[in-house]
Amino acid sequence: MTADILLWAGGDAATGPLTPDTLASAHALWARDAVSFGRWLPGDFVLPPGGSRPVWRSARAAISPVFLVGHCFSTMDLTWKLLDAGVLPEWGSVLAVSQERGRGQLRRHWVSPPGNLYASLVLPPPRAGWGELLPLLAGWCFSLALEGLGVPTRLKWPNDFLLLDQKVAGMLIEERGGRLVLGFGLNLAEVPAAGDLRRDRAIPATALLREGYSLTPLEAWNTLVNAVRKVYTDTSDVVDPSRFPPLVTERLAWMGRRVLVLEGGEVAYQARIAGLSSSGGLLVEHDGRLDVLYSGSVAPL
Numbered sequence: 001m002t003a004d005i006l007l008w009a010g011g012d013a014a015t016g017p018l019t020p021d022t023l024a025s026a027h028a029l030w031a032r033d034a035v036s037f038g039r040w041l042p043g044d045f046v047l048p049p050g051g052s053r054p055v056w057r058s059a060r061a062a063i064s065p066v067f068l069v070g071h072c073f074s075t076m077d078l079t080w081k082l083l084d085a086g087v088l089p090e091w092g093s094v095l096a097v098s099q100e101r102g103r104g105q106l107r108r109h110w111v112s113p114p115g116n117l118y119a120s121l122v123l124p125p126p127r128a129g130w131g132e133l134l135p136l137l138a139g140w141c142f143s144l145a146l147e148g149l150g151v152p153t154r155l156k157w158p159n160d161f162l163l164l165d166q167k168v169a170g171m172l173i174e175e176r177g178g179r180l181v182l183g184f185g186l187n188l189a190e191v192p193a194a195g196d197l198r199r200d201r202a203i204p205a206t207a208l209l210r211e212g213y214s215l216t217p218l219e220a221w222n223t224l225v226n227a228v229r230k231v232y233t234d235t236s237d238v239v240d241p242s243r244f245p246p247l248v249t250e251r252l253a254w255m256g257r258r259v260l261v262l263e264g265g266e267v268a269y270q271a272r273i274a275g276l277s278s279s280g281g282l283l284v285e286h287d288g289r290l291d292v293l294y295s296g297s298v299a300p301l
Contacts, residue, residue: 002061003092005037005218006045008069009054015078016070018097020056023068026097027115029189033218036060048085063226064091068218073100076174076183079120083179090124091229095221115189116207117217121225123173123180126236132279133241135159135173137232138182140248142171145227146186149220151213154253156203157282157298161186162253165300166206184224188215203299245276252276254300261286263296270301 007018024034034040040056047053065088072078075094082088096119099112112118123138130137139155146153146161146169153161153168161169169186187207208215235244249255254273261271261284271286281292 003063003065005058005060005062005066005222006068007040007056007058008045008067009042009056015072015096018056018068018070022070023097026070027189029115029214029216030097030218033216036216037218045087047087062222063229064093065089066092066218066222066225067094069094069096071098071100072096075099075118075120076172076181079122079181080174080176083122083181088122090122091225093119093121093221093225095119095218112185113190113192115217117184117186117188117221119185119221120181120183121228123182123232125178125180126232129241130236133244134180135171136245136248136276136280137235138173138228139171140251141228141231141235142169142184142224143251144231145224148227149215149223151208151215153251155248155251156253157276157293158295162203163206163208163211165253166204168206168208168211186220188217188220242278245278245280249275254298258301259284259298260301261293261296261298263293271298273298 007020007023008015009017009019020034020038020040024031037058037060039059043055043057044052045055067082069078075096079088079094098114099118126134126137135158139159143153143155143161151163153163156162159171160167172183174181187205189207189209191205191207256273258270258272260268262268269286271284274283274285274290277283277292281294284291284293
């Protein structure tokens with residue numbers, strides 16, 4: 001079964017208007033996607049409870065529907081809106097050219113210039129036993145999918161992806177009434193200016209173009225969703241949750257190394273990363289004991 005890739009042509013309070021031409025002019029990487037996913041056919045999309053939106057429909061199809069918008073406030077907000085309207089199924093997603101206020105860890109605002117990948121994805125809830133491990137499961141799936149694109153990443157607990165010890169991607173999961181939306185961002189071309197980064201950032205950021213990778217947003221996202229869908233479904237259906245953390249440990253950044261641990265933005269101490277607990281917390285060894293972190297962050301020494 002295939003699904004549509006739609007450009008939302010009609011702007012409103014939530015999104016800016018988008019056409020194949022304005023998509024191509026947004027950034028050189030988007031220009032490549034505008035060509036490779038053409039022809040773009042004009043049409044309408046029914047949006048309950050009784051309206052429609054003008055769209056451009058790609059001649060190419062996806063396994064799950066993708067709604068591509070121009071500038072928006074947040075792909076997370078728009079995904080929840082479409083989910084509430086009943087038009088976005090599990091594995092459906094929203095992809096934006098740029099965002100005004102994307103959400104990052106601890107709900108920090110995320111600078112989102114054109115050229116990078118900003119997306120939100122509706123995740124199906126996993127079966128019983130996976131609840132606390134869901135962030136690890138999703139992060140592991142995306143790390144494997146990125147490797148399939150030729151980008152070898154490590155997972156920086158709890159929700160960042162590192163390339164050569166530099167942050168290249170991040171994710172966030174929100175739950176409302178048993179429904180799950182995952183926000184994902186990947187630096188393809190741009191890195192926020194130093195003045196736009198929070199002062200307590202633990203590590204530097206990079207973009208794939210800087211490291212010799214040339215991926216386009218829509219092509220990369222289409223490939224990532226297809227790969228994540230298969231691994232997520234197979235793993236949550238087959239693997240015993242209690243046996244899963246050791247699989248993630250193999251991709252954990254700075255495993256066995258000493259790091260600086262920050263808790264609550266104030267408490268800082270040195271420790272050695274020892275692995276992951278059965279519930280997904282980070283195991284750190286310091287002062288002769290083994291502790292479990294459920295919040296906070298770590299940085300290399």
